[in-house]
Amino acid sequence: MSEGTADSAGAGRRRQGRPRSEGSRDAILRAATELVVELGYAAVSIEKIAQRAGVGKQTIYRWWPSKGDVLMDALARKAELYIPLPDEGGWAAGLRRMLDDSCALARAPQVGELLRALMVEAQLDPAFGERFRAEFLERRRAALAVLVERAAERGDLPAALTAGFAADVLFGVFWYRLMAVPQPFDDRLVEDLVTLLAGS
Amino acid sequence: MSEGTADSAGAGRRRQGRPRSEGSRDAILRAATELVVELGYAAVSIEKIAQRAGVGKQTIYRWWPSKGDVLMDALARKAELYIPLPDEGGWAAGLRRMLDDSCALARAPQVGELLRALMVEAQLDPAFGERFRAEFLERRRAALAVLVERAAERGDLPAALTAGFAADVLFGVFWYRLMAVPQPFDDRLVEDLVTLLAGS
Amino acid sequence: MSEGTADSAGAGRRRQGRPRSEGSRDAILRAATELVVELGYAAVSIEKIAQRAGVGKQTIYRWWPSKGDVLMDALARKAELYIPLPDEGGWAAGLRRMLDDSCALARAPQVGELLRALMVEAQLDPAFGERFRAEFLERRRAALAVLVERAAERGDLPAALTAGFAADVLFGVFWYRLMAVPQPFDDRLVEDLVTLLAGS
Amino acid sequence: MSEGTADSAGAGRRRQGRPRSEGSRDAILRAATELVVELGYAAVSIEKIAQRAGVGKQTIYRWWPSKGDVLMDALARKAELYIPLPDEGGWAAGLRRMLDDSCALARAPQVGELLRALMVEAQLDPAFGERFRAEFLERRRAALAVLVERAAERGDLPAALTAGFAADVLFGVFWYRLMAVPQPFDDRLVEDLVTLLAGS
DNA sequence: ACCTAACCGAGACGGTACGTCTTGTCTTGCC
DNA sequence: GGCAAGACAAGACGTACCGTCTCGGTTAGGT
Known part of the structure; x- marks a missing residue:
């Protein structure tokens, strides 16, 4: 689900720089899931997800186009x-x-x-x-x-x-x-x- | 629908003070409906409803407990x-x-x-x-x-x-x-x- | 001080209608004084004065042009x-x-x-x-x-x-x-x- | 005046995150001064200062504890x-x-x-x-x-x-x-x- | 004994500002 | 170039007051 977000390089040029942190990714999906369950969806904000995951907000915006897509990935997990x-x-x-x-x-x-x-x-x-x-x-x-x-x-x-x-x-x-x-x-x-x- | 919000006095003593403005009520319900249709629910705020209806925000908060209840009344209309x-x-x-x-x-x-x-x-x-x-x-x-x-x-x-x-x-x-x-x-x-x- | 508010008829026509309530006047001046002392001037509002005095807001606006004038009368008392x-x-x-x-x-x-x-x-x-x-x-x-x-x-x-x-x-x-x-x-x-x- | 509000880091560890915008700071102090002179202090609100300065309200609340402290900095300028x-x-x-x-x-x-x-x-x-x-x-x-x-x-x-x-x-x-x-x-x-x- | 006028309480009205929160973007230094 | 931190402009939140208005009801003098 949502391959688009992962940008899996394919046959193109090698990606440069620091690779994506899988730890952050997992922390974000876990935090999002927990917050939806604990507080209800109305109270879930990107800000709170980032804070609970111990992650910068930019890291979320970089990899998912919206809050819903984060949850769709979380569901897939x-x-x-x-x-x-x-x-x-x-x-x-x-x-x-x-x-x-x-x-x-x-x-x-x-x-x-x-x-x-x-x-x-x-x-x-x-x-x-x-x-x-x-x-x-x-x-x-x-x-x-x-x-x-x-x-x-x-x-x-x-x-x-x-x-x-x-x-x-x-x-x-x-x-x-x-x-x-x-x-x-x-x-x-x-x-x-x-x-x-x-x-x- | 939602009688409770309006004239709960019923058979009790006469209500005191300036009576509720039906004009404002109508304007609020009309504005809320228009905004939901034009902008989608995500972009509807109490603030925008009040502004379009030409009404103070307090007038909405006084009579409806939430944005949803405004819409439920609007639907009834x-x-x-x-x-x-x-x-x-x-x-x-x-x-x-x-x-x-x-x-x-x-x-x-x-x-x-x-x-x-x-x-x-x-x-x-x-x-x-x-x-x-x-x-x-x-x-x-x-x-x-x-x-x-x-x-x-x-x-x-x-x-x-x-x-x-x-x-x-x-x-x-x-x-x-x-x-x-x-x-x-x-x-x-x-x-x-x-x-x-x-x-x- | 502030004779203007009393409008003591003078030589003109006799005033008709219900006369001004001295009880309300006293209650307003007392409430204003108490609030200034208790809460500080920043927290004094016409609304709170009226509420504490058990008086409608209009009764204050009818007799004094501003909050300051109420206090000036209160000082005179x-x-x-x-x-x-x-x-x-x-x-x-x-x-x-x-x-x-x-x-x-x-x-x-x-x-x-x-x-x-x-x-x-x-x-x-x-x-x-x-x-x-x-x-x-x-x-x-x-x-x-x-x-x-x-x-x-x-x-x-x-x-x-x-x-x-x-x-x-x-x-x-x-x-x-x-x-x-x-x-x-x-x-x-x-x-x-x-x-x-x-x-x- | 009021060093405490600005760069309390001093000799400690380097501050993280985006640094404070000096442009916004100047715009806020200028706007506050202009509004006090033009409209009188009673009509100056944080909201109007922010609007005239082209700045979010939060940027004012982040750096000054009250409207008065903004003006004290403005006076220092x-x-x-x-x-x-x-x-x-x-x-x-x-x-x-x-x-x-x-x-x-x-x-x-x-x-x-x-x-x-x-x-x-x-x-x-x-x-x-x-x-x-x-x-x-x-x-x-x-x-x-x-x-x-x-x-x-x-x-x-x-x-x-x-x-x-x-x-x-x-x-x-x-x-x-x-x-x-x-x-x-x-x-x-x-x-x-x-x-x-x-x-x- | 009415009538009229002005006062009174209550409280709704259109507004404005409050101080907080979140959004999506940006700008640092570190890794 | 990813990343945590966090500042930024924008704007909505729900509350408090502003000064005005509109009710029902009260209290006088004038008739």
Whole structure:
């Protein structure tokens, strides 16, 4: 996620001068995560992140274009965001697998707070919103689309269920639970959604 | 919405002193709405609202506990938030009616921006979040619950559809479209949701 | 002092309507004095005076043109500002009498604070400064001038001592002690000044 | 004056970070002086100083503890506050020299306004009052005390004139003229005071 | 016994300034 | 050239007062 910030030199000229400090990078991501969880996103400022990380503000501005991007990197550290897509044998099974993974993510210790912060920042900063959509939201929609496609090839899919609409329902419920009506991401929710989207 | 902020006197003794200026109230709500639409919520400050409304800052702080509450009142002015529940004759028809109303709301000129701002503020300010849930989100969930109950009495409802889960799906898709994947609230969406929740 | 505020009808038409409340007037002057002494002049506001006096702000604005004028009235209540000029028999004796009176004034419980406040306000508000000069400072200069004149007629006066310069010295020392180098107004000071201005 | 505010590092370790901007410092002192003269002290606010100087408010609050301290530094820029004490040969001559210097100071273009503002602020803010006394008033009293001491050694002094009382008279008249009865600081005043304090 | 006028308390109004906080940029010396 | 430190211009925060205004209610003299 966010390769752009790392500027990984590639085949071009060798970079000169002191190399980037990985220690500072880790301290920044850890501090950002802690602050979001402890104080809530509203109270997180670049200034406080720098202070807690024992880092100059410039070091943050040098490597991340915005506060949201710091958090997106922090999330990548906390949770494996790669979405595996093993063929589970059927639409219902694959769907359940994906839902279980998503719920596990949302239940992980600090991840829920980070996700809410990211969605908020996406509303406040349209440029970051674009990056968040492309690097997080759309990847998950694409993964679901693969499952839908496989199911369609097998004839396994309930009629009239497009990949886009399935994603709207699945992720809509996910984010709504996260932001609007704080309720647990439990097995009951998974079963209800599987029943709804995969037929009785 | 938010009666508490205005004329809490009610049946008690007559209020003393100069009465509240309705002109200022209107100017504040109009200015807040315009600024959210023009500049985005991140750039809206109490200071700018006061300046554009031609009002002292204290007049805002006197009547609303936070920026979010100003917007909630502004939304109440823009859109009739009362949710009518005529008996349309069946679960599918009632559901379609409610979806049409919600989509019309989201499509209204400045309302989408206001709703996104309110949800953002609910994340940033937990105290406001409580008020937003109680005065907006839960009212809509309750309205849907009435529909579900009527349908259940008629035996009109697909098995295993609780009121809570139906609300999660319906409003989840609604907010996800609003915040995550800006797509139009068109008839296709309504039909897909009716099909999903009311059976084939 | 400040007859203008009382507007004592004079020969004109009889005043109609509810008469001025002497109770409010007293409460305002008392509150103003207390606040100056307790909190210092910097912390005295019309708002606080009104609140402590249990009076509407308008009642203050109706009768006094500025905060300074309230204090000038309050001073008139605390201390008899009329300057008696009995003929004491000689320049030195008259001078000593006037100095004793002035020192007694400055030592009176709350008067020193009030005087400092008045001089400050005279600097901050030029219009009040004019009134303060005319109604307080110049009256005392005029009183001293009478003494000087009497002494001159008797040939009692040290050469080259004009009334104006004598006033500059006498009142200059008085105010300098009050504002610049807080030292007691004791007999030593009186004797030093008499010696200086009346010869050995 | 007020070294403490600026470069307290002295012989210690080198200071880190971006160094203080001398340009901003100068702009602030100039703006403060202009505003006092143009609008009067009552209308001078930190906000207006910052705006006219083209400076952030924080830059003022970082380096000066109060508005009065800004003005004290501004005065130090306008007028050489060092008090030279050449031995002029006698008490009368030294006294006249000091009086001439003081009158020249009071007559300098913007200095009178600054001095009045400083004395006002000393009354309004006791903490600043202490600083003003120590760094301005007492220095001048001490300088006069040196003159008195020299004269006493020579037997040049009129009997019964202590340094303290001489200062009360000299500076008392000075400040009284400045604040109470706006009259010019002319040669007549100097001669009168020399005659009074140095005998016929 | 009304009527009219002026006063009174309360408190909302449009403003301005307070002193603090954060933003994103900049400028040092050290590494 | 990265980095910690920290100053910089800008501007919002929520509070306190300013002087004005607008209510309901009170208290007199004039009729």
